[in-house]
Amino acid sequence: MEELLKYLQLQSKAVPIAGGDINQAYRVTDGEKDYFLKCHPQMSADFFQAEVDGLAELKKAVRVPATYQHGSFEDIAFLLMEWIEPGEGDQKDLARELSKLHKIKGRKFGYKKNNFMGLLPQINLKSDDWWDFYFTNRLEVQIKIAHGRNHWTAQREKDYLLFKDHVYQKWGTMSFEPTLLHGDFWSGNTFFDGQGQPVFVDPAVSYGHREMDIAMSQLFGGFRQEFIDSYQAILPMQSGWQERLAIYQLYYLLVHLNIFGESYGDSVDRVLALGGK
Ligand code: ADP
Numbered sequence: 552m553e554e555l556l557k558y559l560q561l562q563s564k565a566v567p568i569a570g571g572d573i574n575q576a577y578r579v580t581d582g583e584k585d586y587f588l589k590c591h592p593q594m595s596a597d598f599f600q601a602e603v604d605g606l607a608e609l610k611k612a613v614r615v616p617a618t619y620q621h622g623s624f625e626d627i628a629f630l631l632m633e634w635i636e637p638g639e640g641d642q643k644d645l646a647r648e649l650s651k652l653h654k655i656k657g658r659k660f661g662y663k664k665n666n667f668m669g670l671l672p673q674i675n676l677k678s679d680d681w682w683d684f685y686f687t688n689r690l691e692v693q694i695k696i697a698h699g700r701n702h703w704t705a706q707r708e709k710d711y712l713l714f715k716d717h718v719y720q721k722w723g724t725m726s727f728e729p730t731l732l733h734g735d736f737w738s739g740n741t742f743f744d745g746q747g748q749p750v751f752v753d754p755a756v757s758y759g760h761r762e763m764d765i766a767m768s769q770l771f772g773g774f775r776q777e778f779i780d781s782y783q784a785i786l787p788m789q790s791g792w793q794e795r796l797a798i799y800q801l802y803y804l805l806v807h808l809n810i811f812g813e814s815y816g817d818s819v820d821r822v823l824a825l826g827g828k
Contacts, residue, residue: 585634596623599630601666605754640743646781657729657758660684693805713826729758738773766799
């Protein structure tokens with residue numbers, strides 16, 4: 552770490568920042584200006600390239616930290632960004648900003664490159680069909696990883712097939728537009744700057760159904776009802792959105808099952824059980 556700071560011409564006092572669960576993050580300074588430094592010892596330089604690219608996409612519509620330098624140094628991947636002093640803000644403004652992202656339309660579902668969801672690969676092969684994209688690029692990629700990590704039982708596979716049938720039967724004929732997604736929209740990945748402007752960080756972008764971001768926002772808390780109400784007022788979701796949230800939360804739950812283990816198994820099973828209804 553000392554060596555990395557020297558390499559980046561920063562002073563040696565690095566203040567660790569809590570909140571992220573994937574990377575090591577620090578507030579650092581060069582004596583004049585503060586920066587936000589993220590490091591990951593076991594990842595290659597392209598890990599933060601994906602984050603830099605994702606932030607550049609979001610920047611078309613919302614406030615993100617500027618990115619200054621990224622790469623790897625002695626096997627540590629790093630990303631040096633603008634330090635944004637956190638402040639207080641309004642959930643209505645957050646909803647308005649998210650809706651700006653969701654007004655950016657794509658021609659297909661997917662993205663020009665694969666990227667990462669946490670530390671796991673996120674595959675973005677383009678597709679014209681939302682449900683095909685969601686099942687093959689999202690759920691089944693994570694299920695394959697779950698297999699490899701011994702989290703996928705024969706029972707889960709059986710329940711998953713019923714779940715998939717159920718989704719196609721219920722929602723298969725409904726069409727959705729591809730829009731730019733933050734992709735990992737939990738409360739730790741957004742905050743307000745000192746002027747109350749919402750800031751978006753740590754994205755896993757792709758073009759998808761915008762209810763994915765709403766589903767993630769509702770999975771672990773941290774957003775007030777006012778957020779959803781304002782979002783609905785600005786950019787109303789199609790009928791049935793409340794019912795579809797659990798379908799989309801399954802992706803994030805599978806990612807958590809793969810990263811953190813069986814403590815997320817019951818939540819995964821509860822969503823899979825929708826197929827039996
Ligand atoms: P991780 O990839 O480990 O999840 P994050 O990028 O989410 O790390 O950052 C961790 C925390 O640091 C966030 O929850 C956020 O509150 C804060 N943070 C992120 N980016 C900045 C920044 N540019 N300036 C100040 N604080 C930030």
